[in-house]
Amino acid sequence: AQQRRPTGENWLCSENEVGVAVNSLAETLAAISKIRARGHHKIVVKEALGLAGSNAMRLFEPEILETHRRWLANAFQQKRQLVVEPWLERELDFSIQLEMSAQGLKLCGFTGLLNDAKGQFQGNFAESHHHKRIPARVISLFPEAADTSGRLLRFYEEIFARLEAELRAVNFVGPVGIDAFVYRDASGVTRLKPVVEINPRYTMGRVLVELMKQTAQGSCGTFRLINHPALRAEGFENFHGYARSLAEKFPLQLEGEPFSKIRAGALCLNDPVPAQVCLAVFQVGRMPDALTPQASRPAWCSP
Template identity: 25%
Template sequence: MLNLDAEHELELGRRYTPSRELRARVRAIGTALARSLEHGDVVIAPDEDVSVDVASFVPRAWCPTPRALEVLASVGAPIDDAPSFETLRTVNERGFAATLAGDELPGCLRATELGAIEAHVARPGPSGAWLLKRAFGVAGRGQRPLRPGAISDADRAWIVASLRRGALYVEPRVEIIRELSVHAWATCGVHVRSIREQHVQDRAWLGSELARDLPSAIENPLIDTTERVGRALIEAGYHGPFGVDAYLWRASSGAIAVRTLGEINARYCMGWDARDGWDPP
């Protein structure tokens, strides 16, 4: 079940109903992703007839949200041991990653009031501009760049509307050199499977490949951080696949820095394939 719209459901819960446009976009991306699945796998979509004996298959969901579980159960392929919706929501909300990341990227702020954001962005960040992020989002959705100084009426309206949904996260808007993702499993322990370089253009994912040329000074902290994230996920009640988004960025001095924990995706991730494993190790 490639429910690639899981972040929408995690944010809105039972209020979420996908639009026709979003359904079409999810279907198109899912068709592309299906090429990386194991031979013989069958993709199940809502409201589509299943013409195979699903009892002989191991059910999987991109993210085991209630909607995904209902679809799988309706065709006779239930997932009985999925993490609870509350757990999925907790570990995929940006605040979970922000707490674990600490001060790795200077100038980050979690805010629940307009005044706190206005005061924070009034001065330039470590790299100049700022980036606002809602608690849930994927592929750049729910983000807004800001220039330092007094915010505009349009920015203020967006911030106020966003705060009705929950907290906002303020980060420096940095120049990203390389985007990376570490794929792993959280089971009875943490199993790091691969480090991928992500190719993104205009916030759209184009593809990924194994990051083969990382120096140990970067690779080792990425692995250490992912293992720490995995332990935190297990402690929070999550088990299953996950990815940690990271990146190399250029500081104002020109030096290259690494952010080992940008976001946590407690689910399968773009670029996942047989090397990472579709079933727990």
């Protein structure tokens, strides 16, 4: 089906796409029924406090199964609040990295967020203007909307102001990440879900923002966690062999004086010889499309 594009203010999600907090099985079933009555069959239920999409359950079946009920009952037995929301067809995930200090909330940068079909972390990418602008790939999903970049930045400034007030109220100081994504609704219109979750901690996106400080101006970068399925998919049996291949294909290129920065190349952030679970890889280049998983399609492990 041909994809329609948003116009006017039709770029933002509606209240119906916002998650509903629940504290009991009865509340959960009521929320599920209400969402499905609006035409959203696929639903996700997640813990209000989760990590990298791991504390979530997808409800794609027509009926609530007994396994689903046990999962819900166990969560409520442990006094955990849950959030029920419609499953949305993602086009692109991204994150906003912030730092809260006594002086206020500061923007550190934007990164593209690469998740698997279950919404779990795979990797991040940063464009050359990541420290002040939303990824161009996000903007490109709204080609018919006027001044999309400026509009989104102004919109997020309002969110930052509200978030700063909330953080001050609880005396929070430290790193903060906001996950968001662009999705396609049932009619084919692309919309923004501006806040999926707020992470009051160092995130993988923040790691990439800090790594990008070591790159030459105009560079793009990716931060990936390569696991055993990725090794096998690319024909390798161990991390050492994969790291050696990276060094041969993408040798590190430095430039600048008196302090050199990375212009291009791949760098392993942990020792590949003793690595058992995954290998952290930072790759730098001039063109983002050549660095991201859309080009190489490797499988990554969850942090």
